[in-house]
Amino acid sequence: MTVELVRSSARDADVLFAARVSTVGEQSLEAAETDGELAKRDRGLINYLMRDRHGSPFEHNSMTFYVQAPIFVFREFMRHRIASYNEESGRYRELQPVFYVPDANRNLVQVGKPGAYDFLPGSAEQHAVVQEAVRQQSLAAYGAYRAMLEAGVAREVARIVLPLNLYSSMYVTMNARSLMNFLSLRTKHPEATVPSFPQREIELVAEAMEAQWAGLMPATHAAFTANGRIAP
Structure with missing residues (x-):
């Protein structure tokens, strides 16, 4: 499986300014400038939002992945109606013999x-x-x-x-909240409160996406895992 992060606008600070607008209004934009290591109170806010399932602050970001995988993986992927997809077309190009x-x-x-x-x-x-x-x-x-x-x-x-084990390629764009929903169902993880039993091939894609997301939003990823890997 091939998974590449081709474009992103996703930081832990995106969660902070979106959440704090509810209490401080436009002053929350100061949090949007946060770079580097988060303060303890910032990490605490992200953990609180995750724990109590205040989900919308996790939507103010975007990640676009390029994925190459067998068609049967894509058909499972596209059951998640929480992303934008564009896949290569067998109507417009000759498909290559990669199985x-x-x-x-x-x-x-x-x-x-x-x-x-x-x-x-x-x-x-x-x-x-x-x-x-x-x-x-x-x-x-x-x-x-x-x-x-x-x-x-x-x-x-x-x-x-052509069979379902033919490789295809697509771009998939989603925010962190959608990605957490996807990961909660498509990875089998010892820290998960609710166990999942994904097909291994889509789990390989999910694991690669998670690794790249964790580098972009480490505090959000840590809170996701610490709170049982349940999407807020």
Whole structure:
């Protein structure tokens, strides 16, 4: 998975000025100039907002990520109707033969009941079956796609044979509150008050996004984790 932060306007100070307008009005703009290490009272305010779920101050910021991942990851991603998405189009460009094939580190065996699954490592034989089947079907599907294009069939028709493990790319833009909602559902974390059981591939994307966000807004990220990773 590829995740790059391509543009951002996101700092812990953005939370502070948005929150303090409720008590000091335009004087809260002074907090917008805060750089570097936050004062203890500033960190305390961010923690209070997170703990008591005052969510709107966490919306006054923006991050745009470039993501490359298999299409099935994007379909899970876009269930989160809290971001703006623009994805490459199979109608307007020829799609490239880049396919996701699970490697030997991908757990294969599902154990448990809905909402409480565990995934365990597969055997060498299971991994061999998965990798061979995925490779064969991906190559066959792309061969059919190319045959249709060469016959003059429109890209929007030819693409329908391509599988969900084909890589796509998109820009996704969201604020910190939306990102926390996404992370609360798409990461499995020991500090989470409410456990989540994400598919590993989208969790890899979420972990990369979280790492970059934590560098932009360290106090907000710390408060998110300290308060059980529940989006305010």
